[in-house]
Amino acid sequence: AQSVSQHNHHVILSEAASLELGCNYSYGGTVNLFWYVQYPGQHLQLLLKYFSGDPLVKGIKGFEAEFIKSKFSFNLRKPSVQWSDTAEYFCAVNPSLTGNTPLVFGKGTRLSVIA
């Protein structure tokens, strides 16, 4: 069965610090990869996605993620975080060649940005 590992449970950063959240998955075939964000009290929203092409994908609000196939990784980055980035971030994966199988989510990483 597929699994998604997010290495950091809780990350605390000061404003303007750089962010990198790790995500590794356990599926050996072609995959679609996603990062979702959940702001406090809200539902999940799509931050960015990768399904083919350039392995460096850019999403909303200055976030980007790099797909490294050899490492089974899809790490999320942002050069300079803001207080408003305080949220929980979820990595998700599903195979892209076997139909619309449901997404498998990681356990999430809580990001707290302090002034």
Add this chain to the structure above:
Amino acid sequence: NAGVTQTPKFRILKIGQSMTLQCTQDMNHNYMYWYRQDPGMGLKLIYYSVGAGITDKGEVPNGYNVSRSTTEDFPLRLELAAPSQTSVYFCASSLVLDTNYGYTFGSGTRLTVV
């Protein structure tokens, strides 16, 4: 365009009671999903549906039932509520055979079983 609508937003149930969590979408998505979210555990799939009349179990289906009589609606039923079902429940939908756009999530139902 409302997207995915879940009701109620909050509910407190007593052990043994039953209830239905409602989910409806107006995007003509064939695929719909129910996830539960517990602190530090991420989202776990309860049930999903690939179209009207078709449902399938996810990772944690015990204690729940679903039905899909129309494309728009995908209610989740708890027959005998237990404290272990205290959680936040999210409904989501997606296009047929196309997850390139990801899922559209509802705003969630926070359920407490006491």
